[in-house]
Amino acid sequence: MKRKLRGIVFAGVFLFTSIAFLVALGAGPGEADPKLNLIWIAPVGSIIALLFAGYLVWRIMRQSEGTERMQQIAKIIRQGARAYLKRQYVVLGIFLIVMSAILGVMVINGYLALPVPFAFLTGGFFSALCGFVGMLVATNSSARTAHACQTSLNGGLRVSFSSGVVMGLMVVGFGVLDLSIWYFILNWLYRDLEAVEKIRTIASTMVTFELGASSVALFARVGGGIYTKAADVGADIVGKVEAGIPEDDPRNPAAIADNVGDNVGDVAGMGADLYESYVGSIVATMALGAAAFAAKGLGLESITVPLMLSALGIVASIVGTFFVRAGEKADQAVLLRAIRTGIYLSAGLIAIGSFFIIRATLGIEHLGLYGSIMAGLAAGLVIGYSTEFFTSQRYWPTRSIAEQAQTGEATVVIAGLSVGMLSTLVPVLAVAGATIAAYAFAYGFRDASMGLYGIGVAAVGMLSTLGITLATDSYGPVADNAAGNAEMAGLPPIVRERASALDALGNTTAATGKGFAIGSAALTALALISAFKEEVLKFILNTPRFADFLQANGIIPEGFSAMSALQKLQFFERLPQDVQGLFLSRNFNLSLENPMVIVGLLIGAMFPFLFSSLTMRAVGRAASKIVLEVRRQFREIKGLLEGKAEPDSARAVDIVTRAAQREMILPALMAIITPLLVGVFLGVSALVGLLIGALASGFVVAVMMANAGGAWDNAKKYIEEGAYGGKGTFAHKASITGDTVGDPFKDTSGPSLNILIKLMSMVSLVFAAFIVASALLK
């Protein structure tokens, strides 16, 4: 079995490298410039990923789902998840159609290029698809994992991890494939445009693909996050705390909803989220590459490089997954080492391969960008380490939370918040360091836009291992569901123990995965904001009214393209005071000395708090509904607590589904509308301030929430493993409160913030022309 698999993979890798070589030698199809033919690496790599994912699905489906009871439970959960997603997709469908119509109007008014609404729609579609397929695979794998755990831990790991790998490869495979296809289409569509214009148009159209992906992702994350945590909190409060029955007890009417939640939140939501992150880092880099290289009259290489780096990452991830294997002892350290080996191997392969990609495509003079990639990769690993340190029960931060559990709920909550706050130090310094390093490497004393491109490339570098990190992240919910299945189906305790061991490990790897997502989000958002600024400048200088003004005042000669003037002469900085004054009065001054920038920063820094408040309130409200319903069922269904009657799980599922759907709309819409409002009414400088303020505070709050949540969870697990008296003690009860507070932190509000900061930048970028026009008209 293993040998067969390896054979297939190595065949794929061989195929991939041979094509790459052939293409590099100019034997490939297409472009005049052989360097550009290397782009074929991208679709080929992504197809390999999808084929391999398909193979894994086939292999998973061949496994037995166990007893009839197990199958039945799996089926109910599958149905619940599908019902939820179906409703969610109706809402998303309406949203996508309305947004495309708006984009269509802007196309008609000349603000946007023709393919934009289509790019938007496909982005949204594929983001949703990744979530949906991921959910299908996960819900089909949980009972099979439970069944495999009956035989051995390693068997359980293999099934659940395979399901995670499917998710990881599907996200990166679809991501690179979709972008490649769009690249080919646009390259053909704009074949007659002047080179600089062509590159810019391709880049800015592809950005709208990401707008679709990230708005769908935000809905999915928020909706799924509300669902999963409302169900979880609700089930825990009445079940574990009040009635004193164990987690996933079949008597608990919310147990099924809780398990459905893992799939719609932690799988479907996360799939859409990371698809968005991945695609986002690539298109943001493309946009910056277009700006940096077009100014030099260089070609499409800057756009193809991020795609090729990602394709390299796919292959490296596939190879890495083969090294994740566990022995029979359910020891966290051993399991963690297995997973780490895979990730490090992938990172190593990327470190080697990307050197050749940069050298072959951009040439020796841009080798500084290799340094940028390494900066991104390194920052990702540092963030991963830091996350593990702050959330694993093997280190003092999590243990200090457990210690404070001895003195009660309040001190456990305070300790967790303070660990979460403390844990923001290293990721911020890592991202700050990566930003400076990536910028400096790429800048090389030449120009600022190359430096910004370097920041984008660093984000791509950080996310290049996503195929495997996402796999290690998303097998957790499968293991969690397997544990639930084993409990509800009444399998022997060893099965649940093994599944729980996998789940516990999943907690730490999930936190690490979130760390990656957050770190890359900061870099990506930074890249997107820079792209927005470029877009604004371009638009201003292309606006006839402004160009007229410049010409009427003799600042530029008649017929002289304002844009090329900008590019060649660093035009803006050379404008005389009074023309710069026009910009100032029109609010295009981005200095911290401009009070509008400060006002934007203040509002931006507040926004993630407002957003988190809304999502947390939503969880609270939805959870309250579940609590009341579960209490009602315990009260009214006779014999339920004695195990003599069945709970009405369907009703619980239905209640959370409705609540989550309703609650996700306001926060998601706010994220889209706020940048537009600020841009139109307060001007571009306040808008850039808003974006950077939201980035800075959103980043910090997201790290704080993810790590506090993870640490509370593991502090509880640490106590359950026997510390401070173990299960059932006062300290244990207090630690459950901490865990419950952390639930919406780490699975609803925190991860949504990553998407939020990118979506806000994306909205600004896509609507840049409209925003600038409104500002100029004032």
Next chain:
Amino acid sequence: MKRKLRGIVFAGVFLFTSIAFLVALGAGPGEADPKLNLIWIAPVGSIIALLFAGYLVWRIMRQSEGTERMQQIAKIIRQGARAYLKRQYVVLGIFLIVMSAILGVMVINGYLALPVPFAFLTGGFFSALCGFVGMLVATNSSARTAHACQTSLNGGLRVSFSSGVVMGLMVVGFGVLDLSIWYFILNWLYRDLEAVEKIRTIASTMVTFELGASSVALFARVGGGIYTKAADVGADIVGKVEAGIPEDDPRNPAAIADNVGDNVGDVAGMGADLYESYVGSIVATMALGAAAFAAKGLGLESITVPLMLSALGIVASIVGTFFVRAGEKADQAVLLRAIRTGIYLSAGLIAIGSFFIIRATLGIEHLGLYGSIMAGLAAGLVIGYSTEFFTSQRYWPTRSIAEQAQTGEATVVIAGLSVGMLSTLVPVLAVAGATIAAYAFAYGFRDASMGLYGIGVAAVGMLSTLGITLATDSYGPVADNAAGNAEMAGLPPIVRERASALDALGNTTAATGKGFAIGSAALTALALISAFKEEVLKFILNTPRFADFLQANGIIPEGFSAMSALQKLQFFERLPQDVQGLFLSRNFNLSLENPMVIVGLLIGAMFPFLFSSLTMRAVGRAASKIVLEVRRQFREIKGLLEGKAEPDSARAVDIVTRAAQREMILPALMAIITPLLVGVFLGVSALVGLLIGALASGFVVAVMMANAGGAWDNAKKYIEEGAYGGKGTFAHKASITGDTVGDPFKDTSGPSLNILIKLMSMVSLVFAAFIVASALLK
């Protein structure tokens, strides 16, 4: 009695206005320019405040302290508080001496002017003095308030509120008096300097006064905050939750420490804090006024205006306090209305008076600044309203927390956090609006530095009512201690009820007071950061090395002062690209397009989280020590819980004192050292980014913490008043957990953040020359 008082006040007000008139007519002593003689309003106003405060102290001390037991309890608390402050002042003394020595070295090296170390020392001294005297008055008033509550509610209000008024007037009185004296000294000392140079030197020396005040305030707030909350949390956890005995029960060994904590944290800490806020807004405005007016060749008026506005505020506050009176019904709404009447009346008087001050001093052409004052006053009132809305149990936010208490600790915590986060919206918008309005009013299409001066003036306007708002804020702890005294002395329940009614009201007014402090801190910090940027530019252009460079390259003619060139020609913006490039490469570019600015913003946004984490951990650690000690005493002292033995309160007091002293040092030092490190190693642009990032996120986090804490506290009170089953229910227990989590939020970490963001700016400002020199040497 009342009539006599009023007579004295009106006599004072009459005296004040007559002097002002005489002075305005040029009959006063001193200056050639009659406008400048108006400055005499400032010392006269402040002396009136201090005299009136002295009269009130005399009146309070005439009241009886009640039974012997009451006197004894009051004495123990007084001793505990004094012992704590004594130790704290030893640490502060060492700090002040070391810092003065450092400043002295910088004076010798020519970075700073000669009076700087002395200004620093006096600032620190008076900040500490305000805390100390406030504590003395408060500890002498609590038993007297309890005694007065035996007769009537109004009697209790009169004593406790008088003590609050003493605190308020002492802070504003000392603030204005100290600054006036320094102004006279410096004005005389630099009488021979050229006008522009003189104004700038006076302003920048007075800023170091604030450096002393704010570093002492940070130590006092952090140390006092750790003390009060560790004692409170510790006493509550073992006493209320575990042993089930009421608050302030004499059997609780931490009850005395808890009451001492109210005095050293909520009184001494707050006194130092608000003295710092008040003085900070004045000196920041002076510094900006110097920059704005010196550029125009205008005189000292810009420096005297903030002092005169503050003096006006003092008189208005005194008048306002006479309208705070309560009937016999302990109704929150009535009490609140009484307090509001006083505040509104003061605000109205300021609104009228400041018009004449601006008109008489700066003349009709600068009447726009009157708009800036109004913007600040209005924003302060809006923030006050918003705070009340989010923290009073009369509105839905706090009630929603109480409602969530029905489902347990976790939901109460989540609800409180989410209310706190939501509550950041209005204050941020209010400050943003005030910033834009104050800038725009003052800017008047003329110049940016006038706009910045407007922002400073708005901060002064917001804090001008401090005399009375601080009074309404700081009588709370006195009432709290009175309630404690009544409980411990075994007085009839009605006494405790009356004192508790006063205390409950104090919760809401305290939150409002914190809102003012935070809002004004944001404006003040903004002003300080602007002043820092001015200082940097001034220093760069005065640096011989740079001036040489400019002259060597023929950019400025020989002998032409770079600074006046800057002022007259807006020099920097007119510099050619390559010279600007020098600035860029030396990291003086403040645009959001500069990655160093972004890096600074990221680190700055993280800093308040790091700081809060440290202070919260400190509370947790200190509280744990108390919990273990109280448990030990309950276990080891036989008959204690039965009321047959005395607890060892002194030991509990000693444990918290030591813990608080040790824990306050690291966070406070970090706040001082971080800006220096960032400035020296990452450059000025990263430093400005750091300051703005810390301002934005610190502001939001501070509001969140203050309001969440206040709302949790009042949600508990709401339940105790009978909602959701009232005292002793499951919901009540859960609400206590919320309150306990909120304690370090609202009384330790949150209020320290106000000082933090100002102190960081102040350190940068004072060490600007040193930082720039290091950056230029690189």
